[in-house]
Amino acid sequence: MTSNFRTSWLKFETQTHGGGTILGTSYRRRTLAIRAEVNFVTAEEAKELIAVDGYTVVDVRDKSQFERAHIKSCHHVPLFIANEDNDPGTIIKRTLHNNFSGLFYGLPFTKPNPEFVQSVKSQFSPQSKLLLVCQEGLRSTAAANKLEQAGFENIACMTSGLQSVKPGAFDSVGSTELQNAGKAGLVTVQGKISAVLGTVHTYSSLSSPIKPRRYSKFSKPPSRHKMLTFIIKFCSSLQPHQVS
Template structure:
């Protein structure tokens, strides 16, 4: 004999929410960077080598958009470049954020000097203010090339179609690539901080000492 148990009418499954609706671009920076890289690979965004940047800006009408955070730009910046940081320092002092900051400091901050950051919610708005014409030629740059990939992914989605990306960022630039630099550091060293900064200074000092002793 087969028993049929009655099913309560009040029990129902909650509706499924599509993953796409839950996702926000600024919570998935890796995906944004991959999308930016795909734009470069496909040719929709122009890849510019550091040695070409000066000519691209002077002769082709591109404007340099620096998306590094404030503390990196303060160390070294290209004269005449515009600045809209993609990430800003997270100043929230809630218990969860403080815990994340301590973990960040222990694993990353002490060695690299990088601060705990969050996405700049005003990034798109400030870029629109700087470049109201979406046909503007914008050469996006950061320290290592990753954050600028995220930025071009976001800006391309906003309708900017004449974007350039500085391949490898300022880390690959030499003094000859950008002759007019403001700040106390070389462009390629501006991203470095913390204990690694002092190690780098020591290595540069030893390298120069070795050259002089030859």
């Protein structure tokens, strides 16, 4: 396999097999194997692989990130799938996850996809040119290693993932930009809430001719309950996909 990218490698392996005896002298057969290594590329190099070398994009992200934004005409084969197991240990872990990582960062509770390699094999031959992408580059690297071990010869991987892609770099489908597909949960609206509360506080301070009262440690500002109520109502009114 030849390539114009510096990060592409060819790995030579030798294996020794049991032999026999010729005229009283034992011998062993040695075979030479050539195995193609994974080709790590940048976003710009990835565009060239697709346009010039005919690589097919395989998106290995989970379903939620894929639905937010993905490269047009790509194939979706997730490396991790939703973990819906109902054994006691999984239920506890899922509950803890959903109340923290799921709520604040929108991360789904997943497990390794046991059918990943087989799913790729059912769609592509070992000689197919495949460009693997994920959001940060970690899952695509792991997926590339699995496929390389399974015998695929032309595997490329985007090093920094879709988060490093500039807006408009690829034709995409979804409700957001490719680089923002990994952002979800309450952290995405934290800035909006802070801006609203800051505006309310600033307006109240400027419009009031009386200096704010000083409250003792035993008393509570009268507006605290209203602010908490406002935050709760604001979060409750969010679209489902923003906090999932």
